[in-house]
Amino acid sequence: MRDVCVVGLGLIGGSVLRAAAKAERQVWGAARSEEDVAAARAEGFDATTSLPEALSRAAERDAIVVIAVPLTAVESVLSDVAEHAPRVLLTDVVSVKQPVQEIVRRAVPEARFVGGHPMAGTAESGWSAGRADLFDGAAWALCLAHGTELAWWAEIAHLALELGAQVVPVTPELHDAAVARISHLPHVLAAVLAAVGAEAGPLTLSLAAGSFTDGTRVAGTRVDLVRAMTEGNRAALLPALDAALGMLGAARGSLASTGSLAATIEAGHEARRALAALRAAASTSVRIDLRAPDAAEALLALGEQGGRITEVEGGAAIGRVPGPSEQ
Amino acid sequence: MRDVCVVGLGLIGGSVLRAAAKAERQVWGAARSEEDVAAARAEGFDATTSLPEALSRAAERDAIVVIAVPLTAVESVLSDVAEHAPRVLLTDVVSVKQPVQEIVRRAVPEARFVGGHPMAGTAESGWSAGRADLFDGAAWALCLAHGTELAWWAEIAHLALELGAQVVPVTPELHDAAVARISHLPHVLAAVLAAVGAEAGPLTLSLAAGSFTDGTRVAGTRVDLVRAMTEGNRAALLPALDAALGMLGAARGSLASTGSLAATIEAGHEARRALAALRAAASTSVRIDLRAPDAAEALLALGEQGGRITEVEGGAAIGRVPGPSEQ
Numbered sequence: 330m331r332d333v334c335v336v337g338l339g340l341i342g343g344s345v346l347r348a349a350a351k352a353e354r355q356v357w358g359a360a361r362s363e364e365d366v367a368a369a370r371a372e373g374f375d376a377t378t379s380l381p382e383a384l385s386r387a388a389e390r391d392a393i394v395v396i397a398v399p400l401t402a403v404e405s406v407l408s409d410v411a412e413h414a415p416r417v418l419l420t421d422v423v424s425v426k427q428p429v430q431e432i433v434r435r436a437v438p439e440a441r442f443v444g445g446h447p448m449a450g451t452a453e454s455g456w457s458a459g460r461a462d463l464f465d466g467a468a469w470a471l472c473l474a475h476g477t478e479l480a481w482w483a484e485i486a487h488l489a490l491e492l493g494a495q496v497v498p499v500t501p502e503l504h505d506a507a508v509a510r511i512s513h514l515p516h517v518l519a520a521v522l523a524a525v526g527a528e529a530g531p532l533t534l535s536l537a538a539g540s541f542t543d544g545t546r547v548a549g550t551r552v553d554l555v556r557a558m559t560e561g562n563r564a565a566l567l568p569a570l571d572a573a574l575g576m577l578g579a580a581r582g583s584l585a586s587t588g589s590l591a592a593t594i595e596a597g598h599e600a601r602r603a604l605a606a607l608r609a610a611a612s613t614s615v616r617i618d619l620r621a622p623d624a625a626e627a628l629l630a631l632g633e634q635g636g637r638i639t640e641v642e643g644g645a646a647i648g649r650v651p652g653p654s655e656q
Numbered sequence: 657m658r659d660v661c662v663v664g665l666g667l668i669g670g671s672v673l674r675a676a677a678k679a680e681r682q683v684w685g686a687a688r689s690e691e692d693v694a695a696a697r698a699e700g701f702d703a704t705t706s707l708p709e710a711l712s713r714a715a716e717r718d719a720i721v722v723i724a725v726p727l728t729a730v731e732s733v734l735s736d737v738a739e740h741a742p743r744v745l746l747t748d749v750v751s752v753k754q755p756v757q758e759i760v761r762r763a764v765p766e767a768r769f770v771g772g773h774p775m776a777g778t779a780e781s782g783w784s785a786g787r788a789d790l791f792d793g794a795a796w797a798l799c800l801a802h803g804t805e806l807a808w809w810a811e812i813a814h815l816a817l818e819l820g821a822q823v824v825p826v827t828p829e830l831h832d833a834a835v836a837r838i839s840h841l842p843h844v845l846a847a848v849l850a851a852v853g854a855e856a857g858p859l860t861l862s863l864a865a866g867s868f869t870d871g872t873r874v875a876g877t878r879v880d881l882v883r884a885m886t887e888g889n890r891a892a893l894l895p896a897l898d899a900a901l902g903m904l905g906a907a908r909g910s911l912a913s914t915g916s917l918a919a920t921i922e923a924g925h926e927a928r929r930a931l932a933a934l935r936a937a938a939s940t941s942v943r944i945d946l947r948a949p950d951a952a953e954a955l956l957a958l959g960e961q962g963g964r965i966t967e968v969e970g971g972a973a974i975g976r977v978p979g980p981s982e983q
Contacts, residue, residue: 448865468863497862507860510853515867517907517917518845520924525899526837527927531962531978533834534934535824536795538775540842540874545931547867548924555921563911570908572852577904580844581897584890590844594882597847597875600854604872607861635858651858 330354331418332392333488334383336406338365338376340450341422342397343459346374348492351461355392359383365456380409388414393488396421396429399554400561403429407436420445420485424508424558425565426472426501443485444472444501446508447494454551462493468637469494470508472501473629479619482628487641495637496648498628509565514573516555517566519548607635612649619644657681658745658811659719661710663733665692665703667777668749669724670786673701675819678788682719686710692783707736715741720815723748723756726881727888730756734763747772747812751835751885752892753799753828770812771799771828773835774821781878789820795964796821797835799828800956806946809955814968822964823975825955836892841900843882844893846875934962939976946971 333349335342338360346369349356357375359382360366369376377383387394394417398406403423410417419440423429426444433442449467469489473482486496499507523545526533547555559566580593615636617627628646631638636650660676662669665687673696676683684702686709687693696703704710714721721744725733730750737744746767750756753771760769776794796816800809813823826834850872853860874882886893907920942963944954955973958965963977 448863450866467865470863497859499859499863503859504863507856507863510856510860511864511868514852515849515871517904517920518849518871519867520920520927521900521903521907522842522845522924523927523931524903524920524923525841525896527930528899529834529837530960531934532824532826532830532960533837534931535959535962535964536775536797536826536831536834537838537931538794539777540846541838542931543870543873544842544845545924545928546870548928549932550925552918552921552925555925556917559917559921560911560915563915567908567912569852570904570911572855573848574901574904574908576848576851577844577897577901580848581894581901584887584897585894588887588890590883590886591879593844593847593851594879594886596851597849597872598877598879598882600847600850601872601875603854604850604861604864604869605876607858632862633857633859635862637862 331484332356332387332390333395334359334387334392335395335397336360336380336383337397337402338362338369338456339397340454340458341447341463342395343369343456344449344461344463345395345397345422345492346376347459347461348464349488350374352491354488354491357383357386368456380406381413384409384413384417387417391418393418393420393485396423399423399557400425400428401557404432404436407432410440411437415439416441418481418484419443422447424512425562426470426504428561430472430474430501441478441481443477443481444474445485445489446470446504447489448512449494454554464489465493467494468497470497470499470504472504473498473625474501477625479624483619483641483646486638486646490639490641495639497637498632500629503633505562505565509562509569510572513559513562513566514569516547516550516559517570518573519545523548607651610651612636612651615648615650617646617648619646659683659714659717660722660815661686661714661719662722662724663687663707663710664724664729665689665696665783666724667781667785668774668790669722670696670783671776671788671790672722672724672749672819673703674786674788675791676815677701679818681815681818684710684713695783707733708740711736711740711744714744718745720745720747720812723750726750726884727752727755728884731759731763734759737767738764742766743768745808745811746770749774751839752889753797753831755888757799757801757828768805768808770804770808771801772812772816773797773831774816775839776821781881791816792820794821795824797824797826797831799831800825800952801828804952806951810946810968810973813965813973817966817968822966824964825959827956830960832889832892836889836896837899840886840889840893841896843874843877843886844897845900846872850875934978937978939963939978942975942977944973944975946973
C-alpha cells in the first residue's frame with residue numbers, strides 16, 4: 330500500500346487525511362492555512378505548512394498525492410508539484426474535472442494523474458468540519474480520460490474504496506455535465522430561493538418551514554467555495570441553467586394561462602421517484618478484468634448505467650449495476 | 657375548553673386530532689377516507705366517515721370545527737357545515753388563505769371563522785404520517801381578516817398553542833404572498849431541479865448527493881396535494897415565480913458574459929444568514945391587550961416584524977418580537 334500525501338486540509342482534504350489514517354495508510358498532510366495545520370497536529374496527525382517538504386517526501390516514497398484545494402488554488406499547488414514531485418501518482422478531489430485535467434496536462438505533464446471527486450460534503454468547511462466517515466457509502470467519481478493508465482486508476486480506486494466510498498468510473502466531460510445538474514444547479518437555485526424569500530421581509534422568513542429550510546440549506550456554504558465550483562464549471566453549468574430556466578418559464582406560462590402546474594409537478598415527482606428507485610434498485614454484480622483491452626469502455630459503461638465499483642482486487646474491478654428491475 | 661371536531665384525517669388533520677387529544681381536549685374526527693378512519697379508530701380515536709354526524713355533534717356542543725382537507729375539497733365540506741353547523745366556531749389548516757376566506761364567506765356566512773395554517777409538514781401524507789408533536793415549535797399563521805372578531809381569534813390561537821405551535825397573526829393577503837415564496841416556490845423549484853437532474857440519466861442521478869437530495873425532497877410530495885396548494889395560490893405565486901425567473905436569468909446572463917455568479921451567490925448567502933439570524937435572534941417580550949381598540953393592528957404589526965404569540969390568557973396575547981439585535 331502506497332503512502333498518501335494530502336495537500337489541503339479543509340473539509341474534504343481533512344476527511345481524506347483522517348480516513349486514510351484510519352485505513353492504516355501512512356499519511357501526511359500539507360496546507361497553507363496555519364490554523365488547519367495546527368488543528369490537525371493537535372489531533373495527532375502529521376501535518377506541515379511546507380508544501381515543498383511534503384511533496385519531496387511524496388516523491389521520495391512514491392506516495393499518492395491528493396490535491397484537496399479549491400479550483401482557484403490548483404494551479405499554484407501544481408507548480409510546487411512540478412518542482413518537487415513531477416512524476417508522482419497524482420489525484421485530486423476538486424468538484425470539476427475538465428479544468429483540472431487541463432491544468433495538470435500543462436503544469437505536470439509527466440505526473441501519473443487520475444482526476445477524482447468524492448460526492449460528499451456539508452454546508453460547513455475547514456478542518457474542523459471533516460470526519461473519518463465522511464465518504465462512507467458516498468459515490469467517488471474517478472476519471473478515465475485520454476491517456477489515463479488503468480493501473481493508476483486501479484490504485485486510486487483502491488484508495489477511494491478504503492476511505493469508504495464507492496467508485497463511479499466516468500469521463501471528465503460526463504462528470505462535469507452531471508455535477509452541473511446535481512451539485513452546481515442546486516447551489517444556484519438555493520441562492521435564488523433564499524434571496525426571493527428574504528427580500529419579502531421578516532414575516533415571510535418567520536413562516537418558513539421545512540421546504541424553504543431544505544431548499545436553501547446549501548446557500549449557507551462559504552461564498553468563495555460556491556463561486557469556485559460553479560464558475561469553474563461554467564461551460565457545463567450554462568446548459569443546465571438553460572434547462573432550468575426553460576422548465577421554470579414553462580411552469581410560469583402554464584400557471585398564468587391555464588392555471589395548471591401539472592406538467593412541472595408531475596415531471597418533478599417522477600424524477601424524484603427515479604432517484605429513489607435507483608437508490609433502492611436491485612442490482613447485478615459485475616466483474617471487469619482490468620487487463621482486458623476493452624476494460625476502460627466496460628468501466629465507463631458501468632458508470633453510465635448508474636453502477637458503482639465496490640472492490641478492486643487481483644487485477645479486476647468488481648461492482649454492481651442497477652437492475653433487473655420492474656420499472 | 658371547547659371540544660374539537662377535525663374534518664379530514666390526513667397528515668395535518670390526523671396530527672391535530674392526536675395533539676388535541678394529548679392536550680386533553682374532547683376531540684373527534686371525520687373523513688371520507690374509510691382507510692384513514694379505520695386507522696384512527698384502531699389507535700383508539702373517535703372517528704367517523706359521516707360528516708353530518710360529526711358536524712351535528714359539533715353544533716350541539718358548540719365545538720371548534722377544524723377543516724383539514726385539501727383546498728379542492730373545501731367547498732364540498734363547507735356545504736355540509738352550512739347544513740349541519742352553520743354558526744359554528746370554524747377554522748381551517750389549508751395552505752392558502754384568501755381563497756378559503758372567500759369560499760367561507762359565500763358558503764357559511766354566519767360561521768365564526770378564523771383561517772389558519774400550521775407551517776409544518778413532511779413529504780409524507782395520510783393518517784399514518786401524522787404525529788402528536790408535528791406542530792411543536794412550528795409557526796401557525798392565524799388570520800385577522802375584515803370581520804374577524806378577536807374573541808374567536810383568541811380561542812383558535814389558544815388551541816394552536818395547546819397543539820404545540822407558536823401563532824403568527826397575519827392578514828390572508830400577506831399570508832398568501834409569504835407562502836408563495838417560502839412554500840410554493842420551493843415546491844416548484846424542487847420539481848424543476850429533480851426533472852433537470854433526472855433527464856440526464858442514471859449516471860447523473862448516481863452522483864447525486866446532499867445538495868440534490870435536499871433540494872428535491874419536497875418533489876416527493878403527492879402530486880395532487882402540491883397542485884392543490886400551488887395552483888390554489890396562483891395570484892400570489894406568479895409574482896414569486898417572476899422574481900425567481902428574474903434572478904435566475906440574471907445569474908445565467910452574468911455567468912455567460914462575465915463568468916461571475918457573485919451577485920447571486922452572495923445574495924443567497926446573505927439571505928440564508930438572515931434566516932439563521934431571525935431564528936437565533938434575541939427577542940423582546942410583548943403583551944397585547946385583546947380588548948384594546950387597536951389590538952388587531954398590534955397583533956398584525958408583531959407578525960410583520962417576524963414575531964410570534966406564545967400565550968393567550970386573561971384577555972391578552974403574549975409573545976416575542978426579534979430584537980434588539982446587533983444586525
